[in-house]
Amino acid sequence: MIPVPSDKALVPFVSVDDMMQLIHHIGVEPMLLGLAEYIEADFRRWELFDKTPRIASHSAEGVIELMPTSDGEVYGFKYVNGHPKNTREGLQTVTAFGLLAEVATGYPVLLSEMTMLTAMRTAATSAMVAKHLAPRGARVMAMIGNGAQAEFQTLAMKAVCGIDTVRLYDIDPAATAKCARNLTGRGLDIIACESPEEAIEGAQIVTTCTADKQYATILTDNMVGPGIHINAIGGDCPGKTELAPAVLQRSTIFVEFPPQTRIEGEIQQLAPDHPVTELWQVISGTAPGRTAPEQITLFDSVGFAIEDFSALRYVRDRLPGTGYYHDLDLLADPDDPRDLFGMLLRADPG
Amino acid sequence: MIPVPSDKALVPFVSVDDMMQLIHHIGVEPMLLGLAEYIEADFRRWELFDKTPRIASHSAEGVIELMPTSDGEVYGFKYVNGHPKNTREGLQTVTAFGLLAEVATGYPVLLSEMTMLTAMRTAATSAMVAKHLAPRGARVMAMIGNGAQAEFQTLAMKAVCGIDTVRLYDIDPAATAKCARNLTGRGLDIIACESPEEAIEGAQIVTTCTADKQYATILTDNMVGPGIHINAIGGDCPGKTELAPAVLQRSTIFVEFPPQTRIEGEIQQLAPDHPVTELWQVISGTAPGRTAPEQITLFDSVGFAIEDFSALRYVRDRLPGTGYYHDLDLLADPDDPRDLFGMLLRADPG
Structure with a gap:
C-alpha cells in the first residue's frame, strides 16, 4: 500500500x-x-x-x-x-x-x-515604469524588435499607460507581420514600418527589444529627439547592448538595481560612476522622475528578482x-x- | 483547442x-x-x-x-x-x-x-569517504543521533564499507528504538546503547548526526580514543557543531570544499588557517588519506553541490x-x- x-x-x-x-x-x-x-x-x-x-x-x-x-x-x-x-x-x-x-x-x-509569466512581468514592469517617466499624454509607442516580447510590451503599455498606436519595426519583416497579426482586434492602431527611423516618428515611447547577443546599435544618436521615454529591454547581459553611447549621454537613466545593471544593462557602455536613478526611489517619491517635457528618460531594463x-x-x-x-x-x-x-x-x- | x-x-x-x-x-x-x-x-x-x-x-x-x-x-x-x-x-x-x-x-x-535523495546521497558520500579513511577492517560503527539520517548512514556504511555492527545512541530512546526497528532484518548486529560512551565502545567508525541548531558537544575529548574515523554529519551550518574543539585538534581533518566548510562545518571552531585536506585530492591520489592505524581521521561533512x-x-x-x-x-x-x-x-x- x-x-x-x-x-x-x-x-x-x-x-x-x-x-x-x-x-x-x-x-x-x-x-x-x-x-x-x-x-x-x-x-x-x-x-x-x-x-x-x-x-x-x-x-x-x-x-x-x-x-x-x-x-x-x-x-x-x-x-x-x-x-x-x-x-x-x-x-x-x-x-x-x-x-x-x-x-x-x-x-x-x-x-x-x-x-x-516572465514575458508578462517584463512588459508589466516596463509599462509601470513608463507610467512614471513617459511624457504626459503619450499615446504612440515605437516597438523596435518584434520578437517574443513585442506583443506583451505593447499591450502592457496600452493597459497601463493608455497608448493607442504602435509603430512596429523589425529587421525581419516576417516578425513585424506576425506581431501586427497577433495585435489585431485589440483596439490599437498598428503601423508596420520599414525602418527604425520611420518607427520612431511621432512616438513618445520607444521600446527596443532585439535579441542579438552582441553590441548592436538599434538607436543611433541622430534618431533620438527630445521629449521621449526609451524603454530599453534588449540590453540585458554582458556584451549585449542596443543603444549608441551618445543616446545614453543625453538621457536621464533609471535602473532597477545598479550593481546588476552596470554589468548587464546599456550602461555597461558608460563609466562605472555614471549617475543613474534607482526606480524604487522614484516610485516611493524620494527621487525625481521626469522633470521636463523635453527630457529624454531611459529605463535601462535588465529584469530583477x-x-x-x-x-x-x-x-x-x-x-x-x-x-x-x-x-x-x-x-x-x-x-x-x-x-x-x-x-x-x-x-x-x- | x-x-x-x-x-x-x-x-x-x-x-x-x-x-x-x-x-x-x-x-x-x-x-x-x-x-x-x-x-x-x-x-x-x-x-x-x-x-x-x-x-x-x-x-x-x-x-x-x-x-x-x-x-x-x-x-x-x-x-x-x-x-x-x-x-x-x-x-x-x-x-x-x-x-x-x-x-x-x-x-x-x-x-x-x-x-x-539527499538522505541517500549524504549517506553515500559518508560511506565513500569512510572507505578511503576508516581503519582497515572496520566492522563496527557507532551511530550517535538516531534521527532521519541514521538508517541511511548505517546502510551505506554496510553496503560500501562492509560494517556488520551498529551501536545506536540518541538522547531520546524512542529515536533509538525507531532506528533499531527500521534496521532489523538487514544483516546487521544492532546494539541500542544508553550513553554515547557506551555507543563508541569498540567502534572504528563514529558517525554523529544530531539536529540541534546550536554549539553542542556530542563527542568530548576523553571519549575519543586513537584509531577511529569520525564521520561528523550534524555540524553543517553556522553556529551548529557537535565535536569538542580538542577532538578536532587531535584529528586529521578532511573536507569537501574549504571555503564552505570553514563557515558551516565543525572547523568553524578552529582558526581560519587550520590545516585541512580536500577530499577530492585523497580520492584522486594527490594527497594522503589515513597514514597510520592510530590516527584519528575526521570527515567534517557539510554537503556540497x-x-x-x-x-x-x-x-x-x-x-x-x-x-x-x-x-x-x-x-x-x-x-x-x-x-x-x-x-x-x-x-x-x-
Missing part, C-alpha cells in the same frame, strides 16, 4: 498550459495591469527585500541564472536561461520557472512555469478556485519527521 | 513517491553503492566543476539555500531548507528538490524531489524504462520561438 502524501507534502504547480488558461481567465490586459500593481507595490517597499545580484553560470553558448529574493516572509527564486543560439534549433532563447516558499518553514508553496517575486505573488493570490494548477508530490512528509526511512519502508511495494 | 506541448517543453519529474519506488526497484543498498560510485567519480574530476559556495537566505527560523554547480555539459542545482524548529510542527527540518539542465541549451532535463549533482545524474541515468516519473509541462515551446504571444492566443479557450 502506498501512503497518500499529506497536504504539507504537496506543492501547487502551474504548468505552461495552466498559465495560459489563467491569463485568458483573467484577461491579458487586466492581468498585465494587476501584475504592474503588484510590481509597483514591491518597488515601494524595495528596502525590505533581500537583494542579491543573480547567480550566473556562463558558458560559450549562453547563461543559466538563479535569481533569489525574499521579503522576510516569503522567499522566491527564478531559474532562467539565456541562449541566443537556441532559436536556430527551434528552441526558446529564454525559458524559466520559479518558486515561492515560506520563510518561516522553508516549505515551497508554489512552483510555476515562468516563460510566459523582485519583479519575478511580485509576479509569483500575483499568481499565487489569483490561483485559488481557478483549478489552473495541480498538486505535485515534491516534499517528503513522514508522519514522524525523524522517521524518513520508515516512510521509505512503508512505500515498499514488495 | 489546446495545443499539446512538444517533447522539448516536457521535463521528467520524479515525485517523492516515484523516488521511493525507484529506491525499492533498485534496492536500498545497491542504490547507495551506485550513488557512492557516481559521487566518487565526480570527486575524481573535481577540478572540472564550477564551484560556488551555496547561496543562503538566512532568517530567524532557518535558512533556504540554492546550491548550483556545473561540469560544463550539465548544470544542476538543489533547493534546500534547514529549519530545526520545523519538527515541533510536524514538518521536516530539511526538504529539498533539484534540477539538471543542459548547459548547451539551458533547457531543464530533470526535476526531482531531493528530500529522500557536486554530491547533489552526482545523485541527480545517477537518477537520470537509472530512470529510463522504469516509469517512475511523469512529464511536466514546465517550458513554453511555441512552434516559432519568436511567437510566444501567438502560442498564448492559440490556447484561448474562448
Whole structure:
C-alpha cells in the first residue's frame, strides 16, 4: 500500500498550459495591469527585500541564472536561461520557472512555469515604469524588435499607460507581420514600418527589444529627439547592448538595481560612476522622475528578482478556485519527521 | 483547442513517491553503492566543476539555500531548507528538490524531489569517504543521533564499507528504538546503547548526526580514543557543531570544499588557517588519506553541490524504462520561438 502524501507534502504547480488558461481567465490586459500593481507595490517597499545580484553560470553558448529574493516572509527564486543560439534549433532563447516558499518553514508553496509569466512581468514592469517617466499624454509607442516580447510590451503599455498606436519595426519583416497579426482586434492602431527611423516618428515611447547577443546599435544618436521615454529591454547581459553611447549621454537613466545593471544593462557602455536613478526611489517619491517635457528618460531594463517575486505573488493570490494548477508530490512528509526511512519502508511495494 | 506541448517543453519529474519506488526497484543498498560510485567519480574530476559556495537566505527560523554547480555539459542545482524548529510542527527540518539542465541549451532535463535523495546521497558520500579513511577492517560503527539520517548512514556504511555492527545512541530512546526497528532484518548486529560512551565502545567508525541548531558537544575529548574515523554529519551550518574543539585538534581533518566548510562545518571552531585536506585530492591520489592505524581521521561533512549533482545524474541515468516519473509541462515551446504571444492566443479557450 502506498501512503497518500499529506497536504504539507504537496506543492501547487502551474504548468505552461495552466498559465495560459489563467491569463485568458483573467484577461491579458487586466492581468498585465494587476501584475504592474503588484510590481509597483514591491518597488515601494524595495528596502525590505533581500537583494542579491543573480547567480550566473556562463558558458560559450549562453547563461543559466538563479535569481533569489525574499521579503522576510516569503522567499522566491527564478531559474532562467539565456541562449541566443537556441532559436536556430527551434528552441526558446529564454525559458524559466520559479518558486515561492515560506520563510518561516522553508516549505515551497508554489512552483510555476515562468516563460510566459516572465514575458508578462517584463512588459508589466516596463509599462509601470513608463507610467512614471513617459511624457504626459503619450499615446504612440515605437516597438523596435518584434520578437517574443513585442506583443506583451505593447499591450502592457496600452493597459497601463493608455497608448493607442504602435509603430512596429523589425529587421525581419516576417516578425513585424506576425506581431501586427497577433495585435489585431485589440483596439490599437498598428503601423508596420520599414525602418527604425520611420518607427520612431511621432512616438513618445520607444521600446527596443532585439535579441542579438552582441553590441548592436538599434538607436543611433541622430534618431533620438527630445521629449521621449526609451524603454530599453534588449540590453540585458554582458556584451549585449542596443543603444549608441551618445543616446545614453543625453538621457536621464533609471535602473532597477545598479550593481546588476552596470554589468548587464546599456550602461555597461558608460563609466562605472555614471549617475543613474534607482526606480524604487522614484516610485516611493524620494527621487525625481521626469522633470521636463523635453527630457529624454531611459529605463535601462535588465529584469530583477523582485519583479519575478511580485509576479509569483500575483499568481499565487489569483490561483485559488481557478483549478489552473495541480498538486505535485515534491516534499517528503513522514508522519514522524525523524522517521524518513520508515516512510521509505512503508512505500515498499514488495 | 489546446495545443499539446512538444517533447522539448516536457521535463521528467520524479515525485517523492516515484523516488521511493525507484529506491525499492533498485534496492536500498545497491542504490547507495551506485550513488557512492557516481559521487566518487565526480570527486575524481573535481577540478572540472564550477564551484560556488551555496547561496543562503538566512532568517530567524532557518535558512533556504540554492546550491548550483556545473561540469560544463550539465548544470544542476538543489533547493534546500534547514529549519530545526520545523519538527515541533510536524514538518521536516530539511526538504529539498533539484534540477539538471543542459548547459548547451539551458533547457531543464530533470526535476526531482531531493528530500529522500539527499538522505541517500549524504549517506553515500559518508560511506565513500569512510572507505578511503576508516581503519582497515572496520566492522563496527557507532551511530550517535538516531534521527532521519541514521538508517541511511548505517546502510551505506554496510553496503560500501562492509560494517556488520551498529551501536545506536540518541538522547531520546524512542529515536533509538525507531532506528533499531527500521534496521532489523538487514544483516546487521544492532546494539541500542544508553550513553554515547557506551555507543563508541569498540567502534572504528563514529558517525554523529544530531539536529540541534546550536554549539553542542556530542563527542568530548576523553571519549575519543586513537584509531577511529569520525564521520561528523550534524555540524553543517553556522553556529551548529557537535565535536569538542580538542577532538578536532587531535584529528586529521578532511573536507569537501574549504571555503564552505570553514563557515558551516565543525572547523568553524578552529582558526581560519587550520590545516585541512580536500577530499577530492585523497580520492584522486594527490594527497594522503589515513597514514597510520592510530590516527584519528575526521570527515567534517557539510554537503556540497557536486554530491547533489552526482545523485541527480545517477537518477537520470537509472530512470529510463522504469516509469517512475511523469512529464511536466514546465517550458513554453511555441512552434516559432519568436511567437510566444501567438502560442498564448492559440490556447484561448474562448
